[in-house]
Amino acid sequence: xxxxxxxxxxCVAALIVLGVTAEAHxxxxxxxxxxxxxxxxxxxxxxRRPISGDVQFIDGEDKVLATGTLNDDxxxxxxxxDLDTSTGLLITVSTGAHKDFWIMxxxxxxxxxxx
Amino acid sequence: MxxxxxxxxxxxxxxxGLFLHPDVARSEEHPRVVAVNxxxxxxxxxxxxxxxxxxxxxxxxxxxxxxxxGIADISAIQSADLILLNGAxxxxxxxxxxxxxxxxxxxxxGFSDHFIQTETVTHSHGADGEHSHTGLASYTWLDQDxxxxxxEAVAAALETRGLVDADLLASRLKGxxxxxxxxxxxxxxxxxxAQSWVLIATHPRYQYLAEAYGLNIRYxxxxxxxxxxxxxxxxxxxxxxxxxxxxxxxxxxxxxNARADVRALGLAEMVFPTLAQRVEEDYVEQxxxxxxxxxxxxxxxxx
Numbered sequence: 001x002x003x004x005x006x007x008x009x010x011c012v013a014a015l016i017v018l019g020v021t022a023e024a025h026x027x028x029x030x031x032x033x034x035x036x037x038x039x040x041x042x043x044x045x046x047x048r049r050p051i052s053g054d055v056q057f058i059d060g061e062d063k064v065l066a067t068g069t070l071n072d073d074x075x076x077x078x079x080x081x082d083l084d085t086s087t088g089l090l091i092t093v094s095t096g097a098h099k100d101f102w103i104m105x106x107x108x109x110x111x112x113x114x115x
Numbered sequence: 116m117x118x119x120x121x122x123x124x125x126x127x128x129x130x131x132g133l134f135l136h137p138d139v140a141r142s143e144e145h146p147r148v149v150a151v152n153x154x155x156x157x158x159x160x161x162x163x164x165x166x167x168x169x170x171x172x173x174x175x176x177x178x179x180x181x182x183x184x185g186i187a188d189i190s191a192i193q194s195a196d197l198i199l200l201n202g203a204x205x206x207x208x209x210x211x212x213x214x215x216x217x218x219x220x221x222x223x224x225g226f227s228d229h230f231i232q233t234e235t236v237t238h239s240h241g242a243d244g245e246h247s248h249t250g251l252a253s254y255t256w257l258d259q260d261x262x263x264x265x266x267e268a269v270a271a272a273l274e275t276r277g278l279v280d281a282d283l284l285a286s287r288l289k290g291x292x293x294x295x296x297x298x299x300x301x302x303x304x305x306x307x308x309a310q311s312w313v314l315i316a317t318h319p320r321y322q323y324l325a326e327a328y329g330l331n332i333r334y335x336x337x338x339x340x341x342x343x344x345x346x347x348x349x350x351x352x353x354x355x356x357x358x359x360x361x362x363x364x365x366x367x368x369x370x371x372n373a374r375a376d377v378r379a380l381g382l383a384e385m386v387f388p389t390l391a392q393r394v395e396e397d398y399v400e401q402x403x404x405x406x407x408x409x410x411x412x413x414x415x416x417x418x
Binding site: 059108 | 185190210
């Protein structure tokens with residue numbers, strides 16, 4: 001009986017610790033392109049990488065161009081040809097509890113891909 | 116020959132008219148300076164009123180700490196001649212896009228050893244969605260000594276880039292520092308008036324004000340400009356019982372019934388704008404007014 005109570009207290013303590021941990025980190029997103037693919041990289045501020053997450057590629061007129069899911073290493077590659085980048089890209093990542101974004105302007109893209 | 120003279124006169128009128136048109140003159144002749152909060156945009160406007168165009172791109176009603184710019188906003192910011200950052204973790208959007216390093220100035224970099232650490236809390240409220248209070252207090256300019264250092268950093272950036280004449284800049288900086296020093300002097304008396312009484316603020320924004328002027332402030336996590344829920348009012352009631360607090364500071368104007376609910380708990384209350392966002396009065400007038408109002412409020416309830 002005592003063991004069971006101790007076990008239950010342990011579970012409660014673990015949940016509290018996990019709850020605190022969940023509050024104490026945030027998601028950071030970065031995206032880059034080599035003009036053949038767009039690479040999205042997501043990482044928590046703790047250094048840990050999310051094992052899944054929903055990714056959206058949105059243009060300068062708020063139109064969703066493509067969606068995808070993070071790989072278990074926190075990255076996603078999308079072929080450049082799948083995206084109309086003429087008005088820039090807003091890339092959002094949501095892991096459920098955490099969200100973040102990265103913005104690539106038409107100027108960023110032109111500097112990289114039209115030089 | 117007369118024909119040529121007429122053509123020359125025509126061209127003169129055409130180009131002269133173009134240059135004299137205020138919109139054209141603004142866009143073609145004035146370097147553009149972007150500031151991430153109202154405080155910095157005010158400093159820049161005071162330092163280069165005629166020479167630069169100051170752009171504070173965050174729309175009214177949006178919290179500049181957690182503004183999410185659009186692609187066009189970032190394009191406009193990237194093309195500015197100077198981008199004034201607050202530093203200390205303020206305006207998280209500045210880390211969500213590529214900004215030209217050579218045109219960025221972090222105005223608090225010189226006093227990073229004075230940054231105040233806070234507990235990191237990630238939470239969600241309003242249309243801004245989830246956000247974190249990152250572990251550093253960001254509203255540095257509420258300590259007027261630090262505001263002076265930030266104004267000096269803005270002036271140095273304008274001078275280094277040749278955007279404003281050095282002599283004019285020195286004279287204007289002296290005037291601005293004089294005004295900020297006067298605000299600092301006025302606020303210094305707050306500690307004597309408040310003694311050790313606890314103040315409560317609706318959002319964790321006033322750490323540098325508290326540190327500089329000896330105030331003991333406890334923080335809630337209420338959304339700016341909104342009425343508190345029943346649960347939040349209960350939390351406030353508990354905090355008042357625990358601390359004996361008599362004054363509550365709102366970050367932004369709440370609905371009238373919310374102010375009445377707070378007063379019903381025996382608290383005196385006032386709006387103390389943080390000056391991260393534009394206000395009706397200018398920075399110096401508003402901060403001076405807030406200090407005077409807080410002094411009067413504290414005298415009324417404590418002494």
